Amino acid sequence: MNLLIHHIKQLIRATDQPGNKLAGKEMRNLPVLKNAYVWIKDGIIHDWGSMNRCPELNIQKLDASGRVVMPAFCDSHTHLVYSGSREREYVDKIRGLSYEEIARRGGGINQSALRLRNVSEEQLFEESMERVNEIISQGTGAVEIKSGYGLDTSSELKMLRVIRRIKEASPLTIRSTFLGAHAVPIEFKGQQKTYVDKVINEMLPEVAGEGLADFVDVFCDRGFFTTEETGRILEAAAKYGLRPKIHANELDFSGGIQVGVQYHALSVDHLECTGEEEIASLLKSDTMPTLLPGAAFFLNMKWPPARKMIDAGLPVALASDYNPGSAPSGNMQFILSLAGIALKMLPEEAIHAATLNGAYAMGVEGELGNITRGKKANLLITARIPGYEFLSYAFGSDLVSSVIINGKLVSNKQI
Ligand code: NIG
Ligand code: FE
Secondary structure (H helix, E strand, O other), X not given: OEEEEEEEEEEEOEOOOOOOOOEHHHHHOOOEEEEEEEEEEOOEEEEEEEHHHXXXXXXXXXXXXXXXXXXXXXXXXXXXXXXXXXXXXXXXXXXXXXXXXXXXXOOOHHHHHHHHHOOOHHXXXXXXXXXXXXXXXOOEEEEEEEOOOOOOHHHHHHHHHHHHHHHHHOOXXXXXXXXXXXXXXXXXXXXXXXXXXXXXXXXXXXXXXXXXXXXXXEEXXXXXXXXXHHHHHHHHHHOOOOEEEEEEOOOOOOOHHHHHHXXXXXXXXXXXXXXXXXXXXHHOXXXXXXXXXXXXXXXXXXXXXXXXXXXXXXXXXXXXOXXXXXXXXXXXXXXXXXXHHOOOOOHHHHHHHHOHHHHHOOOOOOOOOOEOOOXXXXXXXXXXXXXXXXXXXXXXXXXXXXXXXXXXXXXXXXX
């Protein structure tokens, strides 16, 4: 399918340099072209430029006057395959219980596991597809999805098979992550080592045998898995070629960042507890620090020190963490707002973090994240707005009008 988007008010992140990630001061330099066009051919960005050299083409056209066009969001950290919801815990939190207290009482991740084990693969697929369609309409074009609400072998496999079905059924670019070590399941309470052995000796071989995961994850934090347990799991996963993307330093200075770097993680995620040592370790690595401000917002916790990290020269990616317990939203436009308001990231930095750096954090930067000739045509077209800064400024307004994935118009709200 061929498509010409013309009279674009601001074309964002159109560049000849495909790049792989942006760090430190580079994150401020956002390429913006005024009065522009993009020509899409066979699902790929064929050409782009300024309207005064727009070719005469007899193909489908979309007028983007007054609108901003930018790469669709690359949301590199979600748990969007789950069943049901946990608003009761949300109310408990309002009443004063902490996330960790809720987890200790058998709520939290184990609550979702209980529910997921009892639903069919079909129902899980249907519930998850609703979320997939929701995030597409909110401007996401690529997403990483984790397992971790099964916590037994057959339920973890069920989750990962659902992710595989979503890969087939939806136009999104999807990467899947095996997160068997998300929490110790209730039936293994007090036997954490035995559960870790099971993750390594039983789950990993089956997951890898069926080719169900692109990456491996561990919740390496206080009250969950230790750095030693994380190291054992990552070492075993490396034998199957699974690169880590881990949950680290959300609840404490857990050493998770350093373990991630040691095992060559593609990303370490959350990072609310990040100091000089952690920053120094990340600076020597290829690991993408990934911030999930939706979770810090929802749990009312401290914010990750994004400013310090970028000012020290690090790259940063932003993701939604879409999950039923700590971030029941996959809305990346809201994540841009939180990045500005709470993390003190400039709109330019936030847009880079939610596109190219997010693509890097899921290993798809070669095909996504920029508007570059030869890359996949995954774009979003905003409502009529004054400029790209408005997207993060006007929090709560839905400003994503149309979404194009693989060159096809997959959502068109005409706002
Ligand atoms: O990324 N931190 C660990 N896991 C999820 C929360 C999952 C849940 O509470 O269901 C997170 O925040
Ligand atoms: Fe998470």
